[in-house]
Amino acid sequence: MAVLVSGESRTGIVGRMLFFICLMALIFSSSAAAGMRISRQKLEVQKHLKRLNKPAVKSIKSPDGDIIDCVHVAHQPAFDHPFLQNHTIQMRPSFHPLGLFDANKATANSRQSSNSNTQQWHLNGRCPEGTIPIRRTKKDDILRASSVKRFGRKNHRTIPQPRSADPGLTNEGGHQHAIAYVEGDKYYGAKATINVWEPKIQQPNEFSLSQIWILGGSFGQDLNSIEAGWQVSPDLYGDNNTRLFTYWTSDAYQATGCYNLLCSGFIQISNQIAMGASIFPVSGYSGSQYDISILVWKDPKQGNWWMQFGNDYVLGYWPAFLFSYLTDSASMIEWGGEVVNSEPDGAHTSTQMGSGHFPEEGFGKASYFRNIQVVDGSNNLKAPKGIGTFTEKSNCYDVQNGNNGDWGSYFYYGGPGKNPNCP
Ligand SMILES: *[C@@H]1O[C@H](CO)[C@@H](O)[C@H](O)[C@H]1NC(C)=O
Numbered sequence: 143m144a145v146l147v148s149g150e151s152r153t154g155i156v157g158r159m160l161f162f163i164c165l166m167a168l169i170f171s172s173s174a175a176a177g178m179r180i181s182r183q184k185l186e187v188q189k190h191l192k193r194l195n196k197p198a199v200k201s202i203k204s205p206d207g208d209i210i211d212c213v214h215v216a217h218q219p220a221f222d223h224p225f226l227q228n229h230t231i232q233m234r235p236s237f238h239p240l241g242l243f244d245a246n247k248a249t250a251n252s253r254q255s256s257n258s259n260t261q262q263w264h265l266n267g268r269c270p271e272g273t274i275p276i277r278r279t280k281k282d283d284i285l286r287a288s289s290v291k292r293f294g295r296k297n298h299r300t301i302p303q304p305r306s307a308d309p310g311l312t313n314e315g316g317h318q319h320a321i322a323y324v325e326g327d328k329y330y331g332a333k334a335t336i337n338v339w340e341p342k343i344q345q346p347n348e349f350s351l352s353q354i355w356i357l358g359g360s361f362g363q364d365l366n367s368i369e370a371g372w373q374v375s376p377d378l379y380g381d382n383n384t385r386l387f388t389y390w391t392s393d394a395y396q397a398t399g400c401y402n403l404l405c406s407g408f409i410q411i412s413n414q415i416a417m418g419a420s421i422f423p424v425s426g427y428s429g430s431q432y433d434i435s436i437l438v439w440k441d442p443k444q445g446n447w448w449m450q451f452g453n454d455y456v457l458g459y460w461p462a463f464l465f466s467y468l469t470d471s472a473s474m475i476e477w478g479g480e481v482v483n484s485e486p487d488g489a490h491t492s493t494q495m496g497s498g499h500f501p502e503e504g505f506g507k508a509s510y511f512r513n514i515q516v517v518d519g520s521n522n523l524k525a526p527k528g529i530g531t532f533t534e535k536s537n538c539y540d541v542q543n544g545n546n547g548d549w550g551s552y553f554y555y556g557g558p559g560k561n562p563n564c565p
């Protein structure tokens with residue numbers, strides 16, 4: 143009996159010791175795995191930073207905290223693309239669209255002071271000829287993304303799809319829009335003058351932007367999109383500043399494309415304007431209004447899509463080979479705002495679109511796109527025909543279009559998000 147008890151207790155001790163050893167081994171191996179995971183991620187982040195941040199000829203510290211690297215034009219991220227190994231950079235477009243709206247004339251005739259915008263880093267220096275300014279990506283910028291792979295990319299389903307009246311579909315992913323659009327023709331470019339605001343963002347993983355979409359194909363898995371405008375995106379940039387941005391994708395935001403120069407694709411030629419740099423100053427409610435002009439058009443000879451900022455700065459181009467449908471022409475153009483509504487606390491987000499005020503408030507209070515134009519098959523800029531407007535929830539963000547002599551085709555858009563009519 144006693145032997146049996148002692149035997150039992152002996153196996154009990156051995157069992158407990160075995161259990162303890164196993165436990166230690168488990169703890170050790172899982173912490174080693176976690177350690178390896180962390181160092182693997184660290185390595186991945188470092189590799190990605192090295193890919194993005196090319197050796198600089200000169201670096202400029204901007205008052206807003208950005209570092210602008212002046213990178214030799216031939217060393218920019220675009221040339222990491224295998225298809226661009228032997229590419230000869232086009233230092234200017236072979237054609238500009240004809241019939242550019244005379245923005246200066248419009249300004250002189252209208253009430254506003256359309257002050258031209260510059261970028262803050264200009265206060266501390268300029269990039270020399272033969273280089274381009276690139277906003278340096280920091281380690282924290284990448285760590286804020288859900289993964290290294292997703293850094294610099296939009297999520298799927300961010301495209302406003304006005305033809306679909308099904309709110310269940312268009313609201314998927316929580317993106318909300320207030321836009322004007324045209325479709326049903328072949329478009330070779332688009333232009334707009336957009337006033338610039340600094341909308342409040344409720345959650346860091348939300349954003350607010352105002353932009354032009356140049357779309358090719360249907361809204362399927364192979365949608366082509368070229369986008370440009372201004373945005374506030376705490377996750378992408380680490381602050382609440384309003385920034386100039388571009389985007390492109392040739393497969394509906396799945397594997398191709400990115401913001402700015404955060405992947406290889408867009409070829410920049412301007413040494414003046416940095417993608418992703420903050421725009422300064424911004425418009426004030428009942429105060430001075432500041433706007434920017436953006437023109438995107440297809441070079442009819444080379445087939446590349448070019449982008450111009452203001453009247454003076456040709457930024458660069460998206461090579462035609464990046465796209466499928468857009469290799470020919472765009473089938474739809476959209477202008478307007480987009481916010482992410484992550485429904486924090488189960489209520490609608492209070493992230494603002496545009497000025498954060500509804501279109502009814504008009505000039506000086508509401509945000510606008512004015513002199514919106516499209517480029518036709520003869521390379522002429524002209525007023526778009528048959529403009530439609532679209533918003534998922536007009537009580538949260540709305541849009542109202544109009545037409546007059548100075549502003550041509552225009553619209554006011556935006557809103558506060560959460561309010562008594564948008565709970
Ligand atoms: C670039 O040029 C080299 C040498 O002529 C050639 O071997 C290579 O295949 C070319 N690459 C591309 C992507 O055209």
Ligand SMILES: *[C@@H]1O[C@H](CO)[C@@H](O)[C@H](O)[C@H]1NC(C)=O
Pocket residue numbers: 342343344376380381382
């Ligand atoms: C951005 O704005 C939000 C509120 O809108 C604020 O909570 C946050 O601290 C701001 N972030 C930075 C980096 O200034």
